[in-house]
Amino acid sequence: MTTSSYAILAILDLKPWTGYELTHQAQRSLRYAWPKSERLLYSEPKKLVELGYATTHKEQTGNRTRNVYEITDTGRDALSEWTGTRTQPPHMEVEALLRLLFADHGSTEDLHRVLDELQSDIGEHHESIVELMGTYLNGGHPFPERTHLSVLFATFQIEMFKSIERWIDFARDEIDQWPDTENLGMTQRTEALTRSLAHDESPLDI
Amino acid sequence: MTTSSYAILAILDLKPWTGYELTHQAQRSLRYAWPKSERLLYSEPKKLVELGYATTHKEQTGNRTRNVYEITDTGRDALSEWTGTRTQPPHMEVEALLRLLFADHGSTEDLHRVLDELQSDIGEHHESIVELMGTYLNGGHPFPERTHLSVLFATFQIEMFKSIERWIDFARDEIDQWPDTENLGMTQRTEALTRSLAHDESPLDI
DNA sequence: CACCTACTACTGCATCTTGCAGTATCAATA
DNA sequence: TATTGATACTGCAAGATGCAGTAGTAGGTG
The missing domain is CATH 1.10.10.10 (Winged helix-like DNA-binding domain superfamily/Winged helix DNA-binding domain)
Known part of the structure; x- marks a missing residue:
């Protein structure tokens, strides 16, 4: 099993x-x-x-x-x-992030395209779950007595999608500052980011 | 390939x-x-x-x-x-959410345990990436010229981990309002949540 | 100096999982 | 009457995982 x-x-x-x-x-x-x-x-x-x-x-x-x-x-x-068994840890595969990690093989345009593709994939899911909530409001849940579970579950999804979309905007702004994808290393901006991450601060809030 | x-x-x-x-x-x-x-x-x-x-x-x-x-x-x-190829959509498996969806088989205590386990799994990853950022600050990146990529990537991770941790707190509060896991259906709280999700609002911000 | 432990450095195998192609029926529409 | 799209699956090759197993090396202990 x-x-x-x-x-x-x-x-x-x-x-x-x-x-x-x-x-x-x-x-x-x-x-x-x-x-x-x-x-x-x-x-x-x-x-x-x-x-x-x-x-x-x-x-x-x-x-x-x-x-x-x-x-x-x-x-x-x-x-x-x-x-009664132990819940398995989450497992998340995001090819867009893999491509970001190795973005120095391509241009900043390539990287922007990757972000566009991620945005459109997430956007589709985001839209369809918002629509689903609309149908729940009109009594469209197939097992009405279980609505409380589905909706709490949906809050997770919407939060994730919104976070990812916020991050995409942030990443686009960051990449727009890059003259190129290669050999930038620890720039001033990157150092500021690293510092805030090392203090467990959210750089998107700044 | x-x-x-x-x-x-x-x-x-x-x-x-x-x-x-x-x-x-x-x-x-x-x-x-x-x-x-x-x-x-x-x-x-x-x-x-x-x-x-x-x-x-x-x-x-x-x-x-x-x-x-x-x-x-x-x-x-x-x-x-x-x-030049199309980026694959993200693929996310979260067993904790699966267990939430079918939480009516167990008690609210079972569900709280699931959230605890998720929190501890996420917490481990969260900590280790914050630590990693500390080492980057001290020149610990194995390929220093690639630091800008690793750090932008890390902003995604930290955002995700923080979002999930925020959601766990939110979910705990919600579940604490439940007398049981079964047959609650569309309660007043759930309806309020559904309404805000259907308008694509973040219920965690409220 | 022998012994133990932890790390290095893999391979084989059973099982889980996916993607794709293929088969065939049924219902609605043009 | 023909065609499309949904229904209702199965077989097979290949990708991916978990676990057990094998064996050498380095470092510390008694």
Whole structure:
């Protein structure tokens, strides 16, 4: 059982789903906490059935069959046990930052493009979560009794997106001061920044 | 060539390294932008050699051999080409948020423990990057001419860590208002939060 | 001087995960 | 009637991780 298995098991605990529904529900609801590929999401419920944590049966719609999955009591026990285990540390991959670290291979224009791309990726997610909150306000939550959890979760997302967008603006201003990407080293500005970071101050507030 | 391959190639461009040094340098410097396992980091330079992007030779220290890798001109060309490709969107896995989303399986104490664990994980990283900035101030950067890049990168980290820590405090206050984790749904507080999020306001500022 | 520990320096293997291609049905619209 | 887009998956190759295992070296202790 991986964390992904428990994630699927938790969704399965809400109600029975077909593989297709489960996969797409997982992509929608877990996208910002635990993003997993469609392929994996299709495989997980099969594993749960093998372990006795879920049951499956085929449903017919005309000429097509769908696999319906349902959680078992053993599955619910497994979920409760998971609650007691240690939470894994966050894992964040940001290719834009990787490219920033090695920006001396390209021009400042290249680096600006990287920031533009990051901004547009974050912007999309940002917009769609703001929209989602609009639908919650109109009673659009699929499991209304769980709204308090979804909304607290959403505050995290919005905070992150806003922070990243603020940082992008800050980084753009900084890079605009650079004559080039290479060999600047410890400039006066960089030293001021380093000093404030070493005192654990937020340089964006200055 | 994956993004991880280019990451290793970029580090190889700084100077020749042994597999061991390369692996550990990559873990230190990429931990917050592109975290990869030791195992992968050992495999990547071999792939680079196969592709002609690096050369390798054995060095002897007594009875032990070490593999030294060096970038080739073809490798440098590959790096330049990479600069022109689209940056991948960020990918963030936060198990603590997954557990928050399904917190109705456990108690508010369980949820508080999850937040404590997140805080301690983030806190460790936060501390170590503040310390790192202290060493930069004392000329401790291994490639001084690249300090401007490392420091701008560090501003991102510190901003993220501070945001997450602020959010943890906010979430703790919110959860303390909950009589339980289950079936609260759209409470008055949650509705106020949802409303401010739907207007793209930061609820933490209120 | 032998012993122990911690670090150096990797490799193999099972398992997890992704991306892509492929297959086929169904419903709505033009 | 044809076509598009959504439904409903599966197989396979390749990327990535975790863990165990192997073995040499340097430094300090008793």
